[in-house]
Amino acid sequence: MNRESVVAKKKFGQNFLKDESILRKIVEAMPKNDNKVVEIGPGLGDLTKFLVDVKSVEAFEVDTDLCKLLQTTFKEEIATKRLHIHCGDVLEAWKNTLIDEPYDLVANLPYYIATNIILKALADPMCKNILVMVQLEVAEKFCAESGEKVFGSLGIIAQSVGDARLIVKVPPTAFDPQPKVDSAVFLIQKSRDRSEKEFEDMLRVAFTQPRKTLMKNLSSKYEKVTLQEAFEKLGLTLTIRPHQVSTKDYHQLYKII
Numbered sequence: 485m486n487r488e489s490v491v492a493k494k495k496f497g498q499n500f501l502k503d504e505s506i507l508r509k510i511v512e513a514m515p516k517n518d519n520k521v522v523e524i525g526p527g528l529g530d531l532t533k534f535l536v537d538v539k540s541v542e543a544f545e546v547d548t549d550l551c552k553l554l555q556t557t558f559k560e561e562i563a564t565k566r567l568h569i570h571c572g573d574v575l576e577a578w579k580n581t582l583i584d585e586p587y588d589l590v591a592n593l594p595y596y597i598a599t600n601i602i603l604k605a606l607a608d609p610m611c612k613n614i615l616v617m618v619q620l621e622v623a624e625k626f627c628a629e630s631g632e633k634v635f636g637s638l639g640i641i642a643q644s645v646g647d648a649r650l651i652v653k654v655p656p657t658a659f660d661p662q663p664k665v666d667s668a669v670f671l672i673q674k675s676r677d678r679s680e681k682e683f684e685d686m687l688r689v690a691f692t693q694p695r696k697t698l699m700k701n702l703s704s705k706y707e708k709v710t711l712q713e714a715f716e717k718l719g720l721t722l723t724i725r726p727h728q729v730s731t732k733d734y735h736q737l738y739k740i741i
């Protein structure tokens with residue numbers, strides 16, 4: 485098989501990034517450090533080519549046809565241990581950590597499991613930074629600030645571990661085949677561990693009905709009197725909506741209730 489004869493497989497979320505200027509922007513946005521790079525879904529290897537130029541790379545690809553193609557394309561890099569290809573489902577390979585040394589995740593992710601992968605990377609103590617392409621709507625949720633309509637659990641979880649920022653928006657024309665949605669590259673620089681499970685459980689309750697008041701959502705699980713005291717202490721009004729509360733106040737609220 486050669487790359488010209490590859491037919492993209494929808495079930496694996498294969499949209500190959502063709503626009504070289506975007507590939508370069510991804511590489512330019514990589515944090516400068518000595519960490520390894522993990523690439524999930526190298527596909528035809530177009531991003532991988534840029535990555536192996538600057539770092540050694542551990543790549544995880546589920547599609548066995550593409551694994552064979554990559555093994556031929558990157559024969560030299562594999563022989564010199566610049567690149568290691570793990571053939572199989574990355575979610576099955578992922579235990580507590582994905583690899584046993586500090587790494588940055590740099591990838592054009594398969595969109596059907598992108599949020600799941602990012603949440604796993606946020607929880608992985610070996611993962612230090614996350615620079616990924618996902619669908620625009622997902623990127624905006626991770627990078628949202630308190631007060632914005634799309635601010636929710638994902639934005640709070642991201643802000644709790646570090647800084648999240650949008651790098652570049654990418655139109656469907658940058659890919660082959662073209663996805664139906666706009667995409668974006670964003671970066672999360674981690675400086676803290678992911679929050680406790682119970683904190684994230686509280687967020688789920690807080691955003692059950694995002695347009696209702698925070699008080700109404702939280703009172704489905706927590707004591708109303710405790711909530712009223714906590715709101716008063718933090719200066720939160722009883723009519724405040726879940727997206728209007730800051731990440732810092734969510735952490736304070738969690739401590740109190």
Ligand SMILES: C[S@@+](CC[C@H](N)C(=O)[O-])C[C@H]1O[C@@H](n2cnc3c(N)ncnc32)[C@H](O)[C@@H]1O
Binds near residue numbers: 496572573594595
């Ligand atoms: C959006 S494509 C990106 C391909 C390439 N990196 C690029 O930028 O052109 C997503 C890639 O992830 C791979 N993939 C999908 N599900 C996967 C999984 N569970 N584990 C590992 N790789 C997966 C697909 O086969 C595909 O190569």
